[in-house]
Amino acid sequence: MNTHRTLATARRVLRQLGHDRRTIALLLLVPVLLLTLLYYVFDSDRRAFDGIGASLLGIFPLITMFLVTSIATLRERTSGTLERLLSMPLGKADLILGYALAFGTLAIAQAALATGVAVWFLDLDFAGSPWLLLLVALLDAVLGTALGLFVSAFAATEFQVVQFMPAIIFPQLLLCGLFAPRDSMQPVLEAVSNVLPMSYAVDGMNEVLRSSDITGDFVRDVVVVAGSAALVLALGAVTLRRRTP
Amino acid sequence: MMNSNADAAIRADGLTVVRGGRTVLDDLAFEVPRSTVTGLLGPSGCGKSTLMRAIVGTQAKVTGTLDVLGRPAGSAALRSRVGYVTQEPSVYADLTARQNLDYFASVLGLARADRRDQVERALTDVDLTSHADVLTGNLSGGQRSRVSLAVALLGAPELLVLDEPTVGLDPVLRRDLWNLFHRLAAERDTTLLISSHVMDEADRCERLLLMRAGRVLADDTPEALRARTNTPTIEDAFLHLVDTARREEAIR
Numbered sequence: 001m002n003t004h005r006t007l008a009t010a011r012r013v014l015r016q017l018g019h020d021r022r023t024i025a026l027l028l029l030v031p032v033l034l035l036t037l038l039y040y041v042f043d044s045d046r047r048a049f050d051g052i053g054a055s056l057l058g059i060f061p062l063i064t065m066f067l068v069t070s071i072a073t074l075r076e077r078t079s080g081t082l083e084r085l086l087s088m089p090l091g092k093a094d095l096i097l098g099y100a101l102a103f104g105t106l107a108i109a110q111a112a113l114a115t116g117v118a119v120w121f122l123d124l125d126f127a128g129s130p131w132l133l134l135l136v137a138l139l140d141a142v143l144g145t146a147l148g149l150f151v152s153a154f155a156a157t158e159f160q161v162v163q164f165m166p167a168i169i170f171p172q173l174l175l176c177g178l179f180a181p182r183d184s185m186q187p188v189l190e191a192v193s194n195v196l197p198m199s200y201a202v203d204g205m206n207e208v209l210r211s212s213d214i215t216g217d218f219v220r221d222v223v224v225v226a227g228s229a230a231l232v233l234a235l236g237a238v239t240l241r242r243r244t245p
Numbered sequence: 246m247m248n249s250n251a252d253a254a255i256r257a258d259g260l261t262v263v264r265g266g267r268t269v270l271d272d273l274a275f276e277v278p279r280s281t282v283t284g285l286l287g288p289s290g291c292g293k294s295t296l297m298r299a300i301v302g303t304q305a306k307v308t309g310t311l312d313v314l315g316r317p318a319g320s321a322a323l324r325s326r327v328g329y330v331t332q333e334p335s336v337y338a339d340l341t342a343r344q345n346l347d348y349f350a351s352v353l354g355l356a357r358a359d360r361r362d363q364v365e366r367a368l369t370d371v372d373l374t375s376h377a378d379v380l381t382g383n384l385s386g387g388q389r390s391r392v393s394l395a396v397a398l399l400g401a402p403e404l405l406v407l408d409e410p411t412v413g414l415d416p417v418l419r420r421d422l423w424n425l426f427h428r429l430a431a432e433r434d435t436t437l438l439i440s441s442h443v444m445d446e447a448d449r450c451e452r453l454l455l456m457r458a459g460r461v462l463a464d465d466t467p468e469a470l471r472a473r474t475n476t477p478t479i480e481d482a483f484l485h486l487v488d489t490a491r492r493e494e495a496i497r
Contacts, residue, residue, distance in 0.1 A: 008351035015348075016339045019380060080335030084396070087301050089324040090352045243305040243319065245264055 001093040009090075009098025013072070014105065027068070027106060031060040031114040039122045046123070050209060053124050055178050057114055057133065058205035061107040061141035062198060063169055069103055069148030070161045077152060086242045095240065096233055100145050107141025108134060128208035132218070136204040139225045143197055146232035153239035172198035177206075197228035254279045254404050254436035255300060259309035262295050269295045271459040272309070277438055277452070279403075282430050284450030285440040286483065292459045293440040294332065297406050300438070301329040314403055325353050328397030328405045332412070334389040335396075338382030342373055342392045345381060346399065353400040367395040370425055372418075387414045394422075398429075405429065407439045411446065423449045447479035455483055462486045 017024055035053055042049035076082040085095060111134055118124040126133065151168060155161035175185070175193035182193045193199045204221035211218070255277040262270040269292050277283045285293050298304035299311060302319025311318040314326055336345045346364040355363055368374045371391040376384060381392050394410055407426075411419045423446075429435040430451075439450070447453055448467050455463040455470075463470055463486055467479055474482040 002354075005352055005354070008348060012337070012340070012344070012348040015344055016337060019339050079338070080331050080333055081337060083303050083331070084329065084335040084349075085352060087303050087324060087327070087329050088349070088352050089321070089354060241305075243303055243307075245305045 001091055001097065005090055005094040006097045006101065009095055010101035010105070013099060013102035016072075017102075017106070023068075024106075027064055028110055028113055031056070031064075031110060032117045034060075035114060035118055035122060049122075050124055051206065052178065053118055053122065054126070054205045054209040055176070055202045057111065057118065058136055058140050058201040059173065059176070059178070059198065060114060061111055061137045062144040062147075062201055063165070064110065065103045065107055065141040065144030066148040066169060067162070067165060068106075069099060069145045070152045070155070070164060071148075071158060073099070073149050073152040074155055074158060074161045078156075082240070083244070086240065092237045092240045096149065096237055099149060100142050100233065103145045104138055104141050107144075108138055111137030111141075126209055127212045128210075128214075128218075132208045132214065133205065136201065136208065136222065136225070139204075139222060139229060140201045143201065143225055143229040143232070146229045146236060149236040150232050150239065153236070169198075172196045175199065176202045178202060197225055200224040200228075252279060253277060253312075254281075254314060255438065256312045257310065260296075260299065260311050261308045262292075262299055262304060263306045263308075264295065269459050270299070273461050275454055275461050275464045277436060277454075279436050280430050280434045281451045282426050282437045282439065282449070283452040283454060284447050285438055285454045285456065286444060286447055286479070287442065287456035287462075289442055291456045293442075293456060294408055296456070297329070297408050297438070297440060300404075301327055301406050303329075325400055326403050328399075328402035330390075330394050330397045330405075330407045330410055332408045334381075334393035336381050336389065336392045338389075339380065341378050341380055342368065342384070342395070343377040345392055346395055349396045350399050355400055363399050363401075367398040370398055371395045372421065387418065390414075401433055401435070403435060405435055405437045407437065409440055409442070411441065412443075419446075444478070444480035444483060453479070455486060457487055457490065460490075462490060 035056060038053060038056070039049055115130060115133055119126060147168060151164040152161055155164065175189060175196055176198045182190055182199060185193065200221040204218060204225065207215055207218040207221060253276040258274045260270055260273040261268065285296065287293055295304060299307045300313055300318055302323065313323055316323055343364060346367055347360065350360045350363055368377050371394050373388065373391055373395065376388060381389055384392065390410065394407070397405055411422055414422070426437050426439065430437055450467065452466055453463065453470060454461055470479065470482045471477065474485040476482045476485055
């Protein structure tokens, strides 16, 4: 791994996005608008909004970064730029960490804006520190980036890669505790939800919502999300091959 | 049969590549001398691109000997010494030409001070300075392939492997690029291997590798080829060699 090349890659990815103002606007504004929508959906039940709003702050970075990364790296594979980079002295870790760094930065901006609006305008009451919230959002974004990078290896076209969103993300969304508490699910489903990383992303956000201290559960959630992200990034590295058939 | 020259830029012997169960390159043996412009000619699908990918080390399932600048093809040490341009321009459409070059220069590990000069020189070499700050996706096809070529010039590689770099370009630009290729060989000691399926580009090369169906038909200078086959043009020489090869295949 080489810091210089990693930073150059992150800067390049951000520069590419910089030429695409509409994508940036969508990335930053859609979570805010959806949270606002939800606020009025739960007009007469503010407590329910708190739980779901906090969960969504964990889910947004994961989903958006999954989508952006899966398309970006698929393009990298199909346009020949990946082959070119791997014929140059670029380490696989430089490329992967560059992507994680770029999209992580973007996720921090996204989460900061969404959290700010949620706390100041939508009366979402967090007991814990907003910094912990940003930390969880950042790890969720890195996890989304890792999953996106990994699945892009199994898609030949952009049509295929967007289908991985319902295939990989929706089951996690249904089982993460957003719709029903995880311990009230059919035991098999509960067991499945225990091994899906998004469950811990959502639990982590809810810990920050409810508790003013760093609880043991929060630490566990953060470690699981970070560990899953690292594991999937490593799997993603395996899909980058210097020599291809 | 071949007098092996350790100083050759590329040396292949018994080079075979299998793709999807099919033998795409079949027992090739040839050498490309340093600081020359060598043309790799042959019809589409004869294995030119696969050979180029093997030389730059991106092709899997390569067997036999293939040495590039004295090391096995694909060695880590070669990654900054070999420049490679694919047929389709491999650059980022959502970056400007200069931003593309800037990024690839960083990947090559060029020092910051050196990077600016190298980027400017590469832009000048391919005559794109006036379009340096336009998004690559908004450039014409020919301009885009020149951005891709400029990337390969960064870091002054000792070997340039160019897959059909002049396809679709107008005659003036083609002449300018061939002049650039010869200048690189003469002034910067670069070895160039340039593929083309257009035979009239053959006379611009110092040496030729003629390929057909995964085999090398001839490895010679254009003059010697014409003399040997007693033909006026390289195209005729190629056709003559193909006919001879077919007759031999028929006898076998």
